[in-house]
Amino acid sequence: MKILVTGGAGFIGSAVVRLAIARGHEIVNLDALTYAACLDNVAEVADSPLYAFEQADIRDRAALDRVLDTHKPDAIMHLAAESHVDRSIDGPGDFIETNITGTYQLLEAARAYWTAQGKPDSFRFHHISTDEVFGSLGPTGMFTEETPYDPRSPYSASKAASDHLVRAWAETYGLPVVLTNCSNNYGPYHFPEKLIPVVILNALADKALPIYGDGSNIRDWLYVEDHADALLCVLEKGALNRSYNIGGENERTNLELVKTICAILDEKRPRAEGSYADLITFVTDRPGHDARYAIDANRIISELGWKPSVTVEEGLARTVQWYLDNEDWWRALQARDGVGQRLGVDKK
Structure with missing residues (x-):
């Protein structure tokens, strides 16, 4: 299968690209290379005859038409998005433009391409959400x-809007779509502004x-390589116009999560004195911070036979080790705009 992956130089997108090529799929990686993208994420497959890269913005309809006409993919996996909640609080406009307008432009380009190809039943537009x-x-x-x-932040509202657009294009125009909504991802190549890499680094x-509030906020943590496996499973086997929730079955409070990371680091690279947990600091919560997320993944488990394979303790150990082994990767990214700064602070 030839798959166009949008956002394939990002965290989740690059995991999909690496796994798909390992399984013999042809990949066209379309990425605008904005601040959170990194071509080093796909360096291990960049020389593969199955891989092609196109630098383009999903808001640029002409570029999308050119890429689709040139490569003629069998499916589109749409992962390109602005995704950092704190950044959405400070600058919601980028999230509206990329996540809503960009998805609209991609849907229209996909519809035109699909129609020109004779509306093949096998074509899929896979929209990846949260x-x-x-x-x-x-x-x-x-x-x-x-x-x-019931979205509560500019980020989640923009993703909700994009989900609705995808469903509308399926109902109104017959575009063959599948949708997925995932829980919090973590793992190798996680951009160093999110909680887990921030804590490690x-x-x-x-x-x-820094832990927001009292650390009681709960998330369901999904190892990124498990997520990539689930996304390819849905693309290949998911029912037309159906949505699937993808979760890791790993609920933890933020405080529990950080303490687990500290214990792993205490073992792998001990501090000169004391535990890394001594560095835990509670900071003012961000506005509108959702209390708890938890995914019921029964549909994908029962219908498609997928299950997460990595516990959060095992996944965190792998992730910590990856950051210890890949200092050149994360040091280069720490110099990018906003990384290492507190974002999303209520300015009222």
């Missing part, structure tokens, strides 16, 4: 595919480990 579109949970319950949308620098 569990954050569902809002916030209380102490019990889980998000299912039928959970009403601050700890290695003997800096404070």
Whole structure:
């Protein structure tokens, strides 16, 4: 299968690119190379005859038409997005432009291409989204595919809008789509502004480990390579116009998560004195911080036979080791705009 992956130089997109090529798929990686993208993420497959790269913005319809006409993919996996909640609080406009307008332009380009190809039944537009579109949970319950949308941040609102656009293009124009909504990802190549890499890298620098509020916010953590496996599973086997929730079955509070990372680092690279947990610092919470996310992944498990394979403890150990082994990668990214700064602070 030839797959066009948007955002394939990003964190999740690059995991999809690497795994898909390992499984023999042809990949066209379309990425605008904005601040969070890094071609080093796909360096191991860059010389493969199965790989092609196109630098283009999903908001640029002419570029999209050219890429589709040139490469003639069998499917599109749409991962390109602005995704950092804190950045969306400071600058929501970029999220509206990329996640909503960009998705619209990609849908229109895909529709034109699919029509020109004779509307093949085998074509798929796979839209990759987030569990954050569902809002916030209380102490019990889980998000299912039928959970009403209730986004709380500019980021999640923009992703919710893009989900609605994809469903509308399926219903109105017959575009063959599948959708997925995932829980929090982590793992190798995670851009160093998100919680887990921030904690790892601050700890290695003997800096404070910032935790929002009291650290009680709960997330379901999904190892990125498990997620890539699930996405390819949905693309290949998912029912037309159906959505699938993808979760890691690994709920942890932020405080529990950070303490686990500290314990792993204590073992792998001990501090000169004391534990890394001594660096934990509670900071002012961000505005509208959702209390809890939890994914009910029964649909993808029962219908498609996929399950997560990595526990959060195992995944965190792999992730910490990867950052210890790849200092050149993350040091280069730490110089990029906003990395290492507190973003998303309520300025009222």
